[in-house]
Amino acid sequence: MDQLLALKYFCKVAETGSFTSAAKSFSVPPSSISRRVSDLEASLGTNLLKRSTRVVKLSEIGEIYFSQVSDILLQLEQSNESVRLYQSTPMGQLKISSQVSFGEQVLFPLLEEFRTRYPEIILDISLSDALSSLSHDDVDVAIRGGYAPDERVHALRLMANDFVPVAAPSYLRASGTPEDGFQLRSHQGLFFRTPRGPSPWLYKQDDQWHDVSGHPAAISNNAQWLKELGLAGKGIMMTPKWFVDPFLKTGEFVELLNDSVLSVNQDPDFAIYLLYQKPRYLVPKVKVFVDFLVEKLMRNDPKVNMG
Amino acid sequence: MDQLLALKYFCKVAETGSFTSAAKSFSVPPSSISRRVSDLEASLGTNLLKRSTRVVKLSEIGEIYFSQVSDILLQLEQSNESVRLYQSTPMGQLKISSQVSFGEQVLFPLLEEFRTRYPEIILDISLSDALSSLSHDDVDVAIRGGYAPDERVHALRLMANDFVPVAAPSYLRASGTPEDGFQLRSHQGLFFRTPRGPSPWLYKQDDQWHDVSGHPAAISNNAQWLKELGLAGKGIMMTPKWFVDPFLKTGEFVELLNDSVLSVNQDPDFAIYLLYQKPRYLVPKVKVFVDFLVEKLMRNDPKVNMG
DNA sequence: TTTTAATTTTGCTTATTAGACAAAATTAGC
DNA sequence: GCTAATTTTGTCTAATAAGCAAAATTAAAA
Numbered sequence: 001m002d003q004l005l006a007l008k009y010f011c012k013v014a015e016t017g018s019f020t021s022a023a024k025s026f027s028v029p030p031s032s033i034s035r036r037v038s039d040l041e042a043s044l045g046t047n048l049l050k051r052s053t054r055v056v057k058l059s060e061i062g063e064i065y066f067s068q069v070s071d072i073l074l075q076l077e078q079s080n081e082s083v084r085l086y087q088s089t090p091m092g093q094l095k096i097s098s099q100v101s102f103g104e105q106v107l108f109p110l111l112e113e114f115r116t117r118y119p120e121i122i123l124d125i126s127l128s129d130a131l132s133s134l135s136h137d138d139v140d141v142a143i144r145g146g147y148a149p150d151e152r153v154h155a156l157r158l159m160a161n162d163f164v165p166v167a168a169p170s171y172l173r174a175s176g177t178p179e180d181g182f183q184l185r186s187h188q189g190l191f192f193r194t195p196r197g198p199s200p201w202l203y204k205q206d207d208q209w210h211d212v213s214g215h216p217a218a219i220s221n222n223a224q225w226l227k228e229l230g231l232a233g234k235g236i237m238m239t240p241k242w243f244v245d246p247f248l249k250t251g252e253f254v255e256l257l258n259d260s261v262l263s264v265n266q267d268p269d270f271a272i273y274l275l276y277q278k279p280r281y282l283v284p285k286v287k288v289f290v291d292f293l294v295e296k297l298m299r300n301d302p303k304v305n306m307g
Numbered sequence: 308m309d310q311l312l313a314l315k316y317f318c319k320v321a322e323t324g325s326f327t328s329a330a331k332s333f334s335v336p337p338s339s340i341s342r343r344v345s346d347l348e349a350s351l352g353t354n355l356l357k358r359s360t361r362v363v364k365l366s367e368i369g370e371i372y373f374s375q376v377s378d379i380l381l382q383l384e385q386s387n388e389s390v391r392l393y394q395s396t397p398m399g400q401l402k403i404s405s406q407v408s409f410g411e412q413v414l415f416p417l418l419e420e421f422r423t424r425y426p427e428i429i430l431d432i433s434l435s436d437a438l439s440s441l442s443h444d445d446v447d448v449a450i451r452g453g454y455a456p457d458e459r460v461h462a463l464r465l466m467a468n469d470f471v472p473v474a475a476p477s478y479l480r481a482s483g484t485p486e487d488g489f490q491l492r493s494h495q496g497l498f499f500r501t502p503r504g505p506s507p508w509l510y511k512q513d514d515q516w517h518d519v520s521g522h523p524a525a526i527s528n529n530a531q532w533l534k535e536l537g538l539a540g541k542g543i544m545m546t547p548k549w550f551v552d553p554f555l556k557t558g559e560f561v562e563l564l565n566d567s568v569l570s571v572n573q574d575p576d577f578a579i580y581l582l583y584q585k586p587r588y589l590v591p592k593v594k595v596f597v598d599f600l601v602e603k604l605m606r607n608d609p610k611v612n613m614g
Numbered sequence: 615t616t617t618t619a620a621t622t623t624t625g626c627t628t629a630t631t632a633g634a635c636a637a638a639a640t641t642a643g644c
Numbered sequence: 645g646c647t648a649a650t651t652t653t654g655t656c657t658a659a660t661a662a663g664c665a666a667a668a669t670t671a672a673a674a
Contacts, residue, residue, distance in 0.1 A: 002632075004311035019651060032633055034652060044390045046588050051651070052641065060400060061393045061590070068386040072379055079375040083351045086368045093367060281353050283368070309631095309661075326622060336663055341623060343661080358622070359670065 004076075006040040007069050009033045010048060014066045017056050090284040091120035098143040101223045101243050102272065103127040107143070110296050114289070121285050129221065140286050141276040145240070156274040156290060159297045163238045163264045165201070166253040170233035178236075181205065181212050181260045188235030189214035192264075193221040199264035201238055212262075238264050240272075311383075313347040314376050316340045317355060321373045324363050397591040398427035405450040408530045408550050409579065410434040414450070417603050421596070428592050436528065447593050448583040452547070463581040463597060466604045470545040470571045472508070473560040477540035485543075488512065488519050488567050495542030496521035499571075500528040506571035508545050519569075545571050547579075 012022040013033060023030040041048050048062035058066055086092065098107050103125065111123060126139070145161045165184065178184050181203030191198040191213070198219050203212040217235040220226050223243065230237040230244075231252055237244075247253040263270070274293055276286055319329035320340060330337040348355050355369035365373055393399065405414050410432065418430060433446070452468045472491065485491050488510030498505040498520075505526050510519040524542040527533050530550060537544040537551075538559055544551075554560040570577070581600055583593055 002309045002311070004309070005632085020649085028632090029634060030651070031635085031653080035632080038652090041588070044387060045394050046390050047590075055642085056651090059590075061390055064393075065386060065390055068382070068389075072382050072386065075375070075379050075382075079372060079379065080351060082375075083353050083368055083372055086371075087352050281348070283354075283366075312661085327620085335661090337622070338624080338664085339662055345623090362671085363622090 001039045001043060002036075003040070003043070006036040007073060009036045010040055011066060011070045011073060013037060013049065013056060014058055014062070014070075019056065086283075087281065088284065089120065090118045090288040092283075092285050093122045093124050094141070094285045094289055095124045095126070095139040096141050096143070096289070097126050097128065097139040099145060100127045100129050101240075102143055102145070105245070106242055106297070110293075114292050117292070118285070118288055121288075140283070141274060141289060143272065143274055145272050146270065154276050156276075156294070158272045158274045158293060159242075161240050161271045163199075163262065164241050164258075165236050165238050165256040165262060166230065166244050166248070167236045167256060168231050168233040168252065169254055171230075171235060172254060174233065177254075178256055181257060181262060182210070184212040184214050184236065184257075184262075187214040188217040190226045190229050190235045190237040191216050191219040192223060192226060192238075193219050199238065202263045202265065204261035204263070238262070308346045308350060309343075310347070310350070313343040314380060316343045317347055318373060318377045318380060320344060320356065320363060321365055321369070321377075326363065393590070394588065395591065396427065397425045397595040399590075399592050400429045400431050401448070401592045401596055402431045402433070402446040403448050403450070403596070404433050404435065404446040406452060407434040407436050409450055409452070412552070413549050413604070417600075421599050424599070425592070425595055428595075447590070448581060448596060450579065450581055452579050453577065461583050463583075463601070465579045465581045465600060466549070468547050468578045470506075470569065471548050471565075472543050472545050472563040472569060473537065473551050473555070474543045474563060475538050475540040475559065476561055478537075478542065479561060481540065484561075485563055488564060488569060489517070491519040491521050491543065491564075491569075494521040495524040497533045497536050497542045497544040498523050498526045499530060499533060499545075500526050506545065509570045509572065511568035511570070545569070 009022060009026065009032075012025055013019055016022050016025070019030045019033045019037075023033045026033070037049065044065075046061055046065075047059050048065055050057045050059050050062075096107075104127065107125070111125070115121075115123065143158065165178075167187075171188075175187060178187060184201055184203070189201065193199075198216070200211050201213040203210045214236060218226060218229050223239070226237055227239070227244065227247075229235065230239075231247065236256065241248075241255075244253045248255055274290060276290060316329060316333065316339075319332055320326055323329050323332070326337045326340045326344075330340045333340070344356065351372075353368055353372075354366050355372055357364045357366050357369075403414075411434065414432070418432070422428075422430065450465065472485075474494075478495075482494060485494060491508055491510070496508065500506075505523070507518050508520045510517045521543060525533060525536050530546075533544055534546070534551065534554075536542065537546075538554065543563065548555075548562075551560045555562055581597060583597060
């Protein structure tokens with residue numbers, strides 16, 4: 001027996017005092033109302049209603065039951081409604097995982113605007129360079145440099161992760177400024193270690209990739225330390241532009257070989273990706289965050305994503 | 308969709324963290340659980356659970372929904388339980404309607420014992436000689452002299468309503484004591500008016516009924532006034548024995564023609580009846596009251612009832 | 615990384631149950 | 645007693661939950 005349906009029918013009969021009018025408000029024949037209420041009474045072993053053809057009144061226990069049940073039905077409806085509200089309004093905790101450097105350099109400056117735009121969303125940011133799986137960790141969205149994973153997650157290409165060689169003016173004064181990709185080989189290099197080893201310097205000429213890595217002056221998975229070494233003039237660093245953007249503006253870093261095609265990776269799909277689970281029903285808080293980042297970051301790099 | 312079932316399934320999955328164990332506790336295949344929960348999610352447009360083959364976790368909104376719904380289910384179960392308790396325990400208001408004289412003379416003296424025996428029953432007694440229909444008035448049981456009605460009510464023959472002629476000793480001294488039914492015709496009579504007119508005096512001899520009504524000294528539908536007239540020696544009164552029982556004991560009334568078959572009615576089914584509705588599910592408070600009256604009143608008059 | 619095993623989901627059939635509609639039964643009011 | 649509004653019952657159809665087996669998924673072990 002569909003007990004909830006029976007309860008709804010019963011309450012409507014109790015409210016209207018009539019099976020017929022209850023039937024009308026549910027657009028079902030009166031016989032359906034009659035049977036469902038009878039079923040309910042049978043399941044409780046009680047007469048909830050005192051029927052007579054003209055007047056339907058509640059029995060003593062029916063009165064009590066009605067007052068309780070109508071409240072319960074109301075509560076349930078409110079719960080359902082709050083779920084629908086949650087589905088339609090961006091709210092709740094939004095857990096974001098990001099690479100440390102990207103988080104610090106790019107993400108944080110944007111978040112204050114996001115927070116004022118969606119005050120009902122509580123941000124929970126964790127920065128880590130460990131590649132966390134969305135399914136393992138309890139995050140709603142993750143931002144990672146690399147390739148689009150083939151998991152069942154949405155991978156939205158946020159922005160290019162183009163690496164450019166930079167160096168401090170002091171280094172260039174001491175060691176000279178490379179005029180050509182191949183000249184990089186004779187320079188000191190500050191190398192970032194990925195899980196697949198130190199990133200090489202790659203130079204593309206005539207559709208050919210060449211390894212033009214310099215002498216390693218330092219290797220680390222800590223971008224911050226490498227940046228400090230670079231600022232101190234210890235060598236040339238291949239770095240995403242966004243990572244050293246403020247220093248390029250102040251002149252503390254100088255971008256080298258602007259027109260050359262240099263990279264740390266041959267794959268054109270290498271970029272910053274925004275990853276999020278693809279549930280059957282997308283939660284608004286995730287959607288608005290995704291839209292927000294697209295709006296803020298994909299203006300200058302309008303390459304589209306890859307489903 | 309049986310939403311209540313879906314909610315129960317969902318809550319059990321949330322509690323156990325597994326579709327399989329939820330399925331076991333309901334003794335249904337896991338596929339049923341899966342489908343009901345999916346239906347529920349579809350109807351809400353939300354993912355309530357984050358599934359992975361090994362672990363089933365609640366989503367943010369699922370967490371909220373679960374805490375609310377599990378409380379709602381608990382409330383509903385408690386309401387159902389209270390109905391079952393009501394069905395198994397005598398409790399609640401018991402509305403009793405009785406004839407005035409019977410109520411005062413017979414019923415009231417018994418009720419104190421009933422009240423102590425069933426303290427959870429709140430008695431609501433209304434005395435009236437108007438014949439009220441059970442369906443019209445809001446009474447659980449009615450006590451009426453007369454015949455078993457052919458309505459759809461239980462009519463339990465509580466006790467005989469045998470009428471006996473009584474008179475005060477002062478009257479008998481003044482007018483003589485009748486020795487024979489037919490002698491009543493020459494006496495003064497105190498007649499009770501029923502809705503069908505004044506009750507005649509009937510005398511049965513050789514399977515023949517004879518009207519032996521005396522001269523009406525007074526007619527009233529108020530038994531109390533007639534009794535006072537009788538006590539004052541104004542005439543002979545045909546009355547139910549229970550109505551004058553205390554006066555017979557003190558000698559203020561004398562019963563006449565003990566061995567004769569006298570009545571106010573030819574119908575042997577004329578008696579005091581306990582009437583109560585016959586619902587599909589009999590409420591305990593009514594049952595125990597019926598049993599109580601049978602126990603107290605049918606000891607001396609063990610005629611059985613008539614369904 | 616590959617394999618294994620526990621678990622969830624899907625496909626399809628059967629059984630149950632709610633709905634639809636007509637007819638019968640009931641009863642308040644004329 | 646009759647009428648009209650209402651509830652209940654009978655019977656068929658449609659919707660839906662259960663049951664079972666097979667496929668898909670994935671965390672943990674090898």
